[in-house]
Each structure stands twice: as structure tokens, then as C-alpha cells.
Amino acid sequence: MPKLTETRRACLLNGPAIVVLAALVAYPIGYSFWVSLHRQNLKRPKATRFIGLDNYLSLWHDPAFLASLRTTALFVLLVVSMTVVLATVLALVLNETFLGRGVLRSLALLPWAMPGVVNGLMWRTIFDAKTGVLNGLLTQLGVVDHYQAWLSSPTGAFFLTAFAQVWNTLPFAVILLLAGLATIPKDLYDAATVDRAGVVQRFRQVTLPWLLHPLLIVLILETMNAFKAFDTIYVLTGGGPGDATDVIAVLNIRTALTYTDFGLGSAYAWVITLITLLVSLGYVAALYRKGSFEL
Amino acid sequence: MSTVPLRYRLPWKKIVVYALAACFALYLLMPFYWIFAMSFMHEVDAIAVPPQWIPAKPTLENYLSFLKPNAGEALVGGRAIEETPFALGNSLVVAIATAALNLLLSVPAAYAFSRLRFRGAKLLLIGYLLTRMVPSVAIIIPFYLMMRSLDLLDTYGALILSYLTFSLPVTIWVLKDFFRAVPRELEDAARVDRCGWFRTLWTVFLPVAAPGLVAAAVFSFMTAWNEFMFALFMTSTKAAKTMPVVAANFATDMNTQFTLMAAAGVLAVLPPLLLVLIFQRLLVQGMAAGSVKG
Numbered sequence: 001m002p003k004l005t006e007t008r009r010a011c012l013l014n015g016p017a018i019v020v021l022a023a024l025v026a027y028p029i030g031y032s033f034w035v036s037l038h039r040q041n042l043k044r045p046k047a048t049r050f051i052g053l054d055n056y057l058s059l060w061h062d063p064a065f066l067a068s069l070r071t072t073a074l075f076v077l078l079v080v081s082m083t084v085v086l087a088t089v090l091a092l093v094l095n096e097t098f099l100g101r102g103v104l105r106s107l108a109l110l111p112w113a114m115p116g117v118v119n120g121l122m123w124r125t126i127f128d129a130k131t132g133v134l135n136g137l138l139t140q141l142g143v144v145d146h147y148q149a150w151l152s153s154p155t156g157a158f159f160l161t162a163f164a165q166v167w168n169t170l171p172f173a174v175i176l177l178l179a180g181l182a183t184i185p186k187d188l189y190d191a192a193t194v195d196r197a198g199v200v201q202r203f204r205q206v207t208l209p210w211l212l213h214p215l216l217i218v219l220i221l222e223t224m225n226a227f228k229a230f231d232t233i234y235v236l237t238g239g240g241p242g243d244a245t246d247v248i249a250v251l252n253i254r255t256a257l258t259y260t261d262f263g264l265g266s267a268y269a270w271v272i273t274l275i276t277l278l279v280s281l282g283y284v285a286a287l288y289r290k291g292s293f294e295l
Numbered sequence: 296m297s298t299v300p301l302r303y304r305l306p307w308k309k310i311v312v313y314a315l316a317a318c319f320a321l322y323l324l325m326p327f328y329w330i331f332a333m334s335f336m337h338e339v340d341a342i343a344v345p346p347q348w349i350p351a352k353p354t355l356e357n358y359l360s361f362l363k364p365n366a367g368e369a370l371v372g373g374r375a376i377e378e379t380p381f382a383l384g385n386s387l388v389v390a391i392a393t394a395a396l397n398l399l400l401s402v403p404a405a406y407a408f409s410r411l412r413f414r415g416a417k418l419l420l421i422g423y424l425l426t427r428m429v430p431s432v433a434i435i436i437p438f439y440l441m442m443r444s445l446d447l448l449d450t451y452g453a454l455i456l457s458y459l460t461f462s463l464p465v466t467i468w469v470l471k472d473f474f475r476a477v478p479r480e481l482e483d484a485a486r487v488d489r490c491g492w493f494r495t496l497w498t499v500f501l502p503v504a505a506p507g508l509v510a511a512a513v514f515s516f517m518t519a520w521n522e523f524m525f526a527l528f529m530t531s532t533k534a535a536k537t538m539p540v541v542a543a544n545f546a547t548d549m550n551t552q553f554t555l556m557a558a559a560g561v562l563a564v565l566p567p568l569l570l571v572l573i574f575q576r577l578l579v580q581g582m583a584a585g586s587v588k589g
Contacts, residue, residue: 006411006412006413007411007413007414007415009407009411009413010407010411010413010416011413012403013403013404013406013407013411014403014404014407014419016400016403016404017400017401017403017404017423017463017467018419020400020459020463021423021426021460021463021464024434024438024456024457024459024460025426025429025434025460027437028433028434028437028438028441029429029433029434029437031437031440031441032433032434032436032437035436035437035440089315090315090319093312093315093316093319096312098309098312098313098316100316100320101316103320104316104319104320104323105575106572106575107319107320107323107324108319108323109571109572109575109578109579110323110324110327110568110571111323111327112571113517113564113567113568113570113571114327114564114567114568115520115521115523115538115539115542115563115564115567116521116523116539117521117523117539117540117542117543117546117563118330118539118542118560118563118564120543120546121330121542121543121545121546121556121559121560122326122327122329122330122560123326124546125329125330125333125553125556125557126326126329128553130342131341131342131343131344131346131553133329133346136344136345136346137346139345140345147344167322167326172582175579175582175583176582176583178579178583179579179583199308224428224430227430228430228431228432230431230432230523230524231523231524231539234523234543235542235543235546235547238547249430249432249524252432253432253435253524253527253528256435256436256528257527257528262436262440265436266436266437268432269430269432269433269434269435269436270433272430272432272433273429273430273432273433276428276429276430276433277425277428279428280424280425280428283424283428284421284424284425287424293417293420293421
């Protein structure tokens with residue numbers, strides 16, 4: 001029975017990884033649900049008691065949570081659409097032959113190496129109200145006549161935070177789209193040129209259909225990324241001013257870390273997990289159709 | 296003659312491509328250039344209005360003050376300055392350990408996916424993928440409680456264990472694709488030479504798959520090096536604080552000098568940046584293949 005021994009060997013080989021992930025991911029997720037059923041605050045350990053689904057029920061009239069859901073939805077929408085548009089254009093540019101393409105390719109990876117915290121800190125110095133270079137540049141170009149406090153207005157802070165987030169996640173999308181562009185057979189373009197198709201027509205009839213699948217993957221992964229966004233926002237605005245950039249991950253960490261409210265924090269976390277899980281099911285389905293699970 | 300056959304046409308496409316390329320180059324480079332330049336400036340020059348785009352009097356002062364923080368700086372954000380060298384060391388140890396453990400656990404698993412036909416393979420692969428999708432916030436609270444009862448808070452152990460949770464599934468995915476590209480004939484030849492299974496793996500298979508191992512190791516190193524949320528939760532002193540945590544301390548402390556903050560930022564970016572530049576091709580290949588790193 002060679003088949004059985006192969007299965008057994010595969011189990012042995014995967015065993016350590018499965019055990020580690022079961023202990024470090026599966027168990028904590030279950031444990032998290034258990035915590036979310038309790039009133040549990042780290043600062044008042046004696047007051048811990050089982051309250052069933054009360055934490056979840058209270059979410060429906062928790063203004064901070066509801067506002068945060070709205071902010072997160074807008075943030076995801078803005079970040080993902082900006083990322084997809086910019087990444088598509090950059091990938092198309094990088095797919096052409098021109099002088100300095102190699103340099104631009106390396107540059108396109110730079111934001112990817114940047115830890116989210118440093119990204120936040122970097123944009124914080126750039127956006128600074130009194131000394132930031134954004135103000136300096138815009139004044140020198142004559143766009144504004146005096147320095148502005150960009151991050152003090154809720155709308156300004158929201159858009160600039162999204163902008164900073166896009167800078168950080170752009171390379172990932174570009175690489176996936178470039179890989180997609182590389183798979184387009186060159187004869188298709190030659191045929192289109194013979195047919196006297198213009199640039200726009202070639203894009204619509206050849207490039208776009210081949211790019212649809214990579215775009216879908218990018219869309220899903222970037223949605224998940226934006227939904228989990230934390231590092232950059234935490235350093236750049238900390239959720240403020242007011243609750244203008246208080247996305248769900250920031251609210252969750254503040255609830256757990258600053259207010260040490262582990263019960264409510266776990267309930268937040270579970271809502272986030274369920275939403276992420278829904279999105280990732282779409283991802284698995286997309287990969288499945290492409291045949292990524294074929295062995 | 297109604298048409299002019301050799302009419303000169305502007306190369307519109309070229310012009311557009313070069314213009315876009317220039318815009319993107321500025322967009323990608325300028326923000327980083329600014330903190331890089333700032334890290335070599337005196338504070339007065341860094342906050343000058345209008346900005347000094349090129350440091351007029353470059354200095355190493357900011358970097359040197361991490362080595363021996365002076366009394367004046369110790370008053371404003373002194374703790375972050377003092378903790379920076381420790382944080383660099385901590386980040387290095389944690390990231391290297393994470394990468395090593397990752398390879399140890401994922402090489403056998405990825406090998407199984409590339410060479411064995413077994414029941415439940417597809418399901419297991421989907422399982423790994425879904426594990427990767429679990430957001431950090433979902434497990435961070437129970438993880439904190441677990442680490443507290445194991446007495447691992449504020450140690451490397453807590454960080455390494457938490458980083459395994461998101462880098463291990465990615466590593467397995469990336470490696471399985473690299474492993475599959477290794478031609479089977481090599482192992483068959485080794486088997487003819489009566490090499491045992493393990494020796495074949497060690498002396499024939501892994502050397503050929505080395506690029507994949509490097510890509511996977513760099514991925515997990517970078518994930519661990521850049522991670523912030525768990526580090527913020529699990530560490531509290533210079534015994535385990537990592538570079539992102541200390542860098543965030545610079546930013547959240549209102550009194551900190553911009554130039555010191557910039558220098559800390561550059562130090563935090565340097566290791567991953569060098570890795571990306573050195574292993575560019577490999578990483579791009581691995582990322583596109585695995586397409587699971589987020």
C-alpha cells in the first residue's frame with residue numbers, strides 16, 4: 001500500500017507545523033471567544049464573571065464601535081481604490097521598456113521594506129503643521145500661502161492617513177500585477193498591432209482580460225490589509241483628531257491595551273475575525289478557480 | 296499627393312511613459328529621502344522654514360547620541376534614545392530566531408506538498424492559507440494571557456512564538472512553490488546511488504532549492520522585524536522591546552527631536568531595505584508565487 005505510507009509520511013512531515021499552529025492560532029482563537037463571554041478587565045481581576053453574549057449585544061449601541069466601523073469602511077474603500085489605480089498604472093509603466101526601468105523597479109520595492117511604524121513616523125514629520133516639508137513644498141510652489149495644520153482637521157487627517165497607508169502597501173500590489181502582466185503572451189500584442197488596434201484598444205482587448213484575475217487577488221488582499229491597518233495610523237494620528245481616523249484595529253488595541261478591557265476587546269476582535277474570514281473565503285475561491293491548490 | 300509619407304510624429308507613448316516614470320520615482324523616493332536627509336541634520340536645520348532640501352551642514356550627531364545620550368537629550372525622550380541600541384539587538388535576535396524556526400518547521404511540510412501525494416493535501420493547504428488570514432487582533436488578547444501564565448511576557452520567546460503564527464503559513468506556501476520547481480530526476484539519480492531519504496533531502500534537494508530557502512528566510516525575517524502590534528503588547532522594557540516599539544516611542548513623545556526620530560527610523564528601515572535590495576529578484580519571485588504575503 002504505497003498510498004497509505006505516503007499519507008502517513010506527509011502527516012509526520014506536517015506534524016510539527018500543525019501542532020505549532022494549533023497551539024498558537026487555533027487555541028487562542030477559541031480562548032478569545034471564551035474571554036469575550038466574560039466581563040474581564042485586567043485591572044480588576046476579581047470582578048471577572050461570565051456574562052454570556054452581553055459584550056456582543058452591547059456592540060449595537062456602542063457609539064465608539066459603530067463610528068469606528070463606518071470610519072474603517074471608508075478607509076478601506078479609499079485605500080483600496082487608490083492602491084489599485086496607482087498600482088495598475090505603475091505596473092503598466094514598469095512593463096514597458098525604457099531607460100532606468102531597473103532603478104524604478106528597485107524604487108518600487110522601497111516602501112515595502114518600510115516597517116509600518118517608520119512609515120507613520122516618516123509621514124508625521126512630513127505633514128507636520130509648523131515644520132513639515134509638505135507645507136514647505138506647497139508654499140514654495142505657491143499652492144498655499146501659509147503653513148497648514150493638515151492633521152488637525154478630521155477630513156485632512158483621514159485623507160492623509162489613507163495616503164500614507166497607500167504608500168506603504170503599493171509595492172505588494174505592483175509586484176502581483178507585474179507578475180500577471182508577464183504572463184500575457186507577446187503574440188497577442190503583435191496580432192493586435194497587425195489589426196491596427198490603438199493603445200487604448202490593445203489595453204481593453206488584450207491587457208485587461210489577462211489582468212482581471214491578478215486584479216481580483218490584489219483587491220481581496222489589499223482589502224484585508226487595509227481592514228487590519230494599525231501601525232501607520234497608530235503612530236501618525238493615534239485615531240484622532242477626535243475619532244476621525246479611529247479604525248477598528250486602533251479602537252480594539254486601545255480598548256485592550258489602554259483600558260485593559262479584555263472582555264470587550266475580545267468581542268471586537270471576534271467581529272473583525274468574522275469579517276476577515278468572509279473576505280478570505282472569497283480569496284480562497286479565487287485561488288481555487290485559478291488552480292492554485294492543484295497538487 | 297494628398298498625404299505626406301514621412302511626416303514626423305511625436306512619440307506620445309514614450310513621452311507619457313517617461314513622464315509617469317519620473318512622477319512615480321519622485322513619489323516613491325522623496326518621503327524616504329526626507330527622513331534620510333533629516334537624520335543627518337542639526338535640529339535647527341531640520342525645522343527650518345523654508346525646508347533645507349539638502350543638509351547644508353551634515354552631522355552624525357544624531358546617530359552618535361544613541362551610543363551615549365547626553366544630559367540635555369536625556370530630559371526629552373531620553374528613554375527612547377537610551378533604548379535604541381538594545382532594541383536593535385532585540386529585533387535582530389528575534390527576527391533571526393523567527394526565520395530559523397520557520398525554516399525548521401516549514402521545510403518538511405513544504406517537502407511533503409511538493410513530493411508526496413496524500414489524502415487531505417488540498418484541505419491542509421487551504422487550512423494554512425486561512426491561518427495566514429487570521430488578523431493579529433484576533434489572537435493578541437489570549438496570547439497575552441497565555442504568555443503571562445507561562446511567565447514569558449517581555450521576553451524574546453513571546454515575540455518569536457507570536458511571529459511564527461503569521462509567518463509559518465506564508466513560508467510553507469512560498470517554499471512549496473519553490474520546491475515543486477526542483478526537478479525530480481536529481482533525487483531519482485541520488486536514489487540510484489543508494490542515498491537514503493534524508494541524505495537525498497540534505498545533500499541533493501535542499502542545495503538546489505536554496506534560493507527558495509533564502510526567499511522564505513528573508514520573508515520571515517522581515518515580517519518579524521517590522522511587526523509592531525504584538526511587540527507593543529508583549530514587551531515593556533529594553534529587555535525585549537523591538538525597534539518598531541522604540542521608534543513609536545519617539546513619535547508619541549511630543550518632545551522628541553525630529554532629527555533623532557528620523558535617525559531611529561532610518562536605523563529601523565536599514566536591515567529590511569538592504570535585504571530587499573540584495574535579494575530583489577528572489578523576493579519578487581517568491582511573493583508572486585506564494586501571493587499570500589500581506
